[in-house]
Amino acid sequence: MALADNTTTSTAAPARRIADLPGPRGLPLLGNALQIERDRLHQQVEAWAREYGEAYRFRITSREFVVMSNPETLAAILRARPDTFERTSRLNQTAQALGFGGLFSSNGDTWRRQRPMVLSGLDPTHIKAFFPTLQKVTDRFARRWQRAAQAGTAIDLQADLMRYTVDVTAGLAFGTDINTIESDQEVIQTHLDKILPALFKRLLAPVQYWHYVKLPADRALDRHLQALREAVDGFIGAARQRLAEQPALREHPSNLIEAMVAAREREGSAVTDGDVSGNVLTMLLAGEDTTANTLAWMIWLLHRHPEAARRATEEVRGLLGSAGQPLHHEQLRELDFVEACAHETMRLKPVAPLNIQQVVRDTEAGGVALPAGTMVMCLMRPAAVDEKHFPDAQAFKPERWLAGPSATSSKRVAMPFGAGPRICPGRYLALAEMKMVIAMLLAHFDIAAVDTPDGGEARERLALTMSPVDLRLRLKPRGG
Numbered sequence: 264m265a266l267a268d269n270t271t272t273s274t275a276a277p278a279r280r281i282a283d284l285p286g287p288r289g290l291p292l293l294g295n296a297l298q299i300e301r302d303r304l305h306q307q308v309e310a311w312a313r314e315y316g317e318a319y320r321f322r323i324t325s326r327e328f329v330v331m332s333n334p335e336t337l338a339a340i341l342r343a344r345p346d347t348f349e350r351t352s353r354l355n356q357t358a359q360a361l362g363f364g365g366l367f368s369s370n371g372d373t374w375r376r377q378r379p380m381v382l383s384g385l386d387p388t389h390i391k392a393f394f395p396t397l398q399k400v401t402d403r404f405a406r407r408w409q410r411a412a413q414a415g416t417a418i419d420l421q422a423d424l425m426r427y428t429v430d431v432t433a434g435l436a437f438g439t440d441i442n443t444i445e446s447d448q449e450v451i452q453t454h455l456d457k458i459l460p461a462l463f464k465r466l467l468a469p470v471q472y473w474h475y476v477k478l479p480a481d482r483a484l485d486r487h488l489q490a491l492r493e494a495v496d497g498f499i500g501a502a503r504q505r506l507a508e509q510p511a512l513r514e515h516p517s518n519l520i521e522a523m524v525a526a527r528e529r530e531g532s533a534v535t536d537g538d539v540s541g542n543v544l545t546m547l548l549a550g551e552d553t554t555a556n557t558l559a560w561m562i563w564l565l566h567r568h569p570e571a572a573r574r575a576t577e578e579v580r581g582l583l584g585s586a587g588q589p590l591h592h593e594q595l596r597e598l599d600f601v602e603a604c605a606h607e608t609m610r611l612k613p614v615a616p617l618n619i620q621q622v623v624r625d626t627e628a629g630g631v632a633l634p635a636g637t638m639v640m641c642l643m644r645p646a647a648v649d650e651k652h653f654p655d656a657q658a659f660k661p662e663r664w665l666a667g668p669s670a671t672s673s674k675r676v677a678m679p680f681g682a683g684p685r686i687c688p689g690r691y692l693a694l695a696e697m698k699m700v701i702a703m704l705l706a707h708f709d710i711a712a713v714d715t716p717d718g719g720e721a722r723e724r725l726a727l728t729m730s731p732v733d734l735r736l737r738l739k740p741r742g743g
């Protein structure tokens with residue numbers, strides 16, 4: 264086989280063939296399908312990595328996955344995009360069919376065309392300019408939690424955090440104040456939170472039955488998608504109207520949706536209506552679960568580690584005085600310990616523990632020859648919880664992320680936002696949101712409890728992103 268490109272650290276030994284890799288024994292036809300519970304897939308493939316090593320294989324019916332977990336190999340794979348690796352064709356087709364064929368799922372020229380637009384809409388300059396709106400949304404969020412604290416009611420933590428993240432994303436990317444935080448009506452999240460689990464289910468399904476027959480769950484999904492299409496059309500319509508009323512915005516769009524609509528309307532543009540609506544939905548989906556679930560994990564971990572919580576609280580209250588949240592953008596940069604808590608949370612509880620790539624042209628990675636078309640499942644957590652890279656690896660120790668050479672090298676091992684040309688463009692926004700929410704929480708309240716359904720450890724559930732199962736937060740007013 265021709266090796267068009269050697270993606271990883273060179274090894275003297277000849278590359279192994281996929282057929283020679285170890286892996287769990289499967290059944291004829293089904294492969295390992297029966298050994299996998301969908302919502303615990305990440306834990307199963309991590310357990311197999313402990314048994315079979317940094318490169319192994321498994322099969323779901325006829326689809327074979329090569330699983331890799333060496334951090335240098337993973338970084339090399341993620342950097343070798345878009346020419347040698349890309350997102351899988353199954354993801355691309357399934358996301359297109361569900362109406363969000365945007366930046367996350369696209370490949371090739373479509374991805375190249377969209378990436379700069381999305382990057383500039385989410386860059387640090389835009390986030391700085393957006394800060395007053397971020398404060399407004401955080402203020403509403405504080406009032407919502409004050410009402411819950413005064414009434415002594417338990418907060419559905421993830422559902423509330425998703426109200427926050429969707430309001431923020433819509434404000435930044437679409438210039439729209441959807442204010443789901445203060446809404447008692449049916450909110451867009453009711454529809455959004457059905458999409459990623461449905462996508463995940465379809466990505467793993469052994470048979471793509473929905474092309475031939477629709478079950479009640481598929482018909483319900485169609486209804487959610489229809490409601491979302493209407494919301495997305497509304498955002499796009501409002502942006503079109505702003506461009507018509509203020510033509511100067513075509514050259515200097517104030518947000519992502521205006522940039523995309525202006526590009527679509529340019530003569531001879533390669534940007535399609537589908538690109539615009541696909542990316543609007545992509546922003547909502549990519550920005551909602553990831554940040555909300557990371558925040559939920561962070562609040563859970565802080566509650567379980569009183570010493571870290573005390574230090575974070577001291578930092579926040581020392582910096583803000585009697586203010587309920589950061590008053591200017593620069594203050595976000597001073598929340599070093601809170602930021603360290605975010606990195607430590609993402610190390611132990613990465614909301615994207617799996618990143619599946621498909622080989623574009625014959626190559627080699629981690630000493631394994633990979634023909635074009637091979638699916639490579641990158642496991643992002645094993646190295647991040649390995650003593651080799653992080654002493655006392657299972658412990659929650661945010662201080663390990665405070666400045667110093669080891670913090671920099673740690674960032675190369677734990678890659679919660681991915682790496683290379685397709686690294687998450689929303690990472691600056693995500694960190695800003697996380698610092699705002701944690702600062703607001705610790706400035707206003709003391710955490711009384713974070714309850715799990717069975718009173719034990721928070722359980723992990725994978726539905727494309729990895730979330731804690733059903734956390735309930737109880738707050739007391741500060742010093743109350």
Ligand code: HEM
Binds near residue numbers: 680684
């Ligand atoms: C804690 C929060 C977040 C985490 C952990 C996270 C994680 C990730 C990861 C792991 C990827 C794949 C990167 C790769 O393949 O190398 C990704 C891609 C992406 N993320 Fe995020 N993300 C977060 C928040 C956000 C936010 C707030 C937005 C936007 C509002 C966003 C938008 C995207 C988009 C559009 C992509 C696709 C990029 C591409 O394929 O070129 N993410 N994210």
